[in-house]
Amino acid sequence: MSIFDAVDFADHEEICHFFDRSSGLRAIIAIHDTRLGPAVGGCRMWNYASEDEALTDALRLSRGMTYKAAMADLPLGGGKSVIRGDAATMKSPALFRAFGRAVETLKGRYYTGEDVGTTPADMALAGRETRFVLGRDEAGSSGDPSPFTADGVLMAIEAAVAHGLGASDLRGLRVAVQGLGNVGMALAERLFARGAELIVADLDERRVASATARLKAGSVTVGEIAGVECDVFAPCALGAVVDDGSLPRFRCAIIAGSANNQLHREEHGDRLHERGILFAPDFVANAGGLVNIAQEVLSPRYDRERTVAHLPVIRRRLRQIFERSAATGSPTHRIALAMAREIVEGQRAAA
Numbered sequence: 001m002s003i004f005d006a007v008d009f010a011d012h013e014e015i016c017h018f019f020d021r022s023s024g025l026r027a028i029i030a031i032h033d034t035r036l037g038p039a040v041g042g043c044r045m046w047n048y049a050s051e052d053e054a055l056t057d058a059l060r061l062s063r064g065m066t067y068k069a070a071m072a073d074l075p076l077g078g079g080k081s082v083i084r085g086d087a088a089t090m091k092s093p094a095l096f097r098a099f100g101r102a103v104e105t106l107k108g109r110y111y112t113g114e115d116v117g118t119t120p121a122d123m124a125l126a127g128r129e130t131r132f133v134l135g136r137d138e139a140g141s142s143g144d145p146s147p148f149t150a151d152g153v154l155m156a157i158e159a160a161v162a163h164g165l166g167a168s169d170l171r172g173l174r175v176a177v178q179g180l181g182n183v184g185m186a187l188a189e190r191l192f193a194r195g196a197e198l199i200v201a202d203l204d205e206r207r208v209a210s211a212t213a214r215l216k217a218g219s220v221t222v223g224e225i226a227g228v229e230c231d232v233f234a235p236c237a238l239g240a241v242v243d244d245g246s247l248p249r250f251r252c253a254i255i256a257g258s259a260n261n262q263l264h265r266e267e268h269g270d271r272l273h274e275r276g277i278l279f280a281p282d283f284v285a286n287a288g289g290l291v292n293i294a295q296e297v298l299s300p301r302y303d304r305e306r307t308v309a310h311l312p313v314i315r316r317r318l319r320q321i322f323e324r325s326a327a328t329g330s331p332t333h334r335i336a337l338a339m340a341r342e343i344v345e346g347q348r349a350a351a
């Protein structure tokens with residue numbers, strides 16, 4: 001693939017390929033934009049079918065990080081790294097140390113961290129070679145981002161419910177949670193505590209059983225959850241859940257969840273808007289984990305209270321998006337992208 005002509009090339013500042021002979025590391029680091037600060041974004045390890053696929057992922061995900069950081073009022077840019085390989089069979093200490101050396105060559109223009117296919121322990125290995133690693137499995141690090149992501153998604157749901165349904169709290173509202181992993185389960189617990197009625201689905205039956213027993217949740221199959229009649233559909237499993245197949249099936253007023261890139265294509269957001277379904281753009285709603293890990297970059301010592309104080313930016317930003325969408329008639333995902341670009345270009349102040 002020619003990089004500058006790639007569909008997903010979006011004025012990325014730097015794209016580096018790394019190969020390490022002894023460990024077999026094949027990695028790409030994409031730095032999208034550092035105008036607001038050093039690029040931050042996790043390291044994904046995935047068995048990509050081709051280099052093009054890996055590059056596309058790095059280009060798309062790094063751009064998404066720029067916008068996510070901007071909308072969360074963080075003085076950070078966007079980057080992402082991808083390692084080609086099977087996370088189940090191809091990991092080794094040497095691989096992650098080689099990856100750490102790759103990150104070190106960028107001299108702090110890019111900070112990495114865990115992502116799909118990598119763990120804090122992997123990042124601790126990388127961290128033996130570079131200090132530009134966040135969320136290591138070590139004392140003093142920011143730890144598991146998922147509870148903060150869940151806090152942020154809860155704020156997003158509350159903002160959407162206030163705007164879309166005119167409700168001041170979640171009592172009695174029906175929320176369908178797709179995926180009960182680290183974020184989805186934490187979100188379900190928070191929703192339950194606020195009096196919402198839950199319908200859940202996960203591939204893992206034990207997680208479903210836990211939610212039905214502890215949180216009085218109803219359950220449906222993974223194939224059914226997107227079509228459940230509810231106030232809020234909260235995708236917390238996979239990306240691209242809003243596509244040609246799911247769109248006609250939605251019977252919800254709001255979509256707000258943690259999954260990255262929920263719209264299969266931009267047009268799917270337009271179709272949600274036409275259907276009158278209020279969409280909380282994912283890169284705004286799911287920024288809580290980034291807000292937390294960012295504290296490792298922004299202050300000499302990680303302090304949980306700084307995260308807690310910063311998180312309501314998610315609620316404020318979503319209110320702005322919903323209001324501007326209502327005023328202009330433009331769909332929320334387009335408003336959010338426009339706002340993110342305004343922030344990066346320095347044309348818009350903090351939320």
Ligand code: NAI
Pocket residue numbers: 145146147149178179180181182183184201202203204207222236237238239258259260286287289290
């Ligand atoms: P996880 O891997 O802990 O949980 C995902 C859950 O979804 C698992 O329990 C899995 O069994 C389930 N699942 C997979 N396919 C499913 C399907 N078709 N239907 C229903 N359930 C299915 O992941 P985590 O950390 O909870 O993240 C969830 C989503 O949120 C991911 O898309 C992730 O990229 C995104 N995200 C997570 C953040 C975090 O702080 N962990 C931050 C920002 C985004």
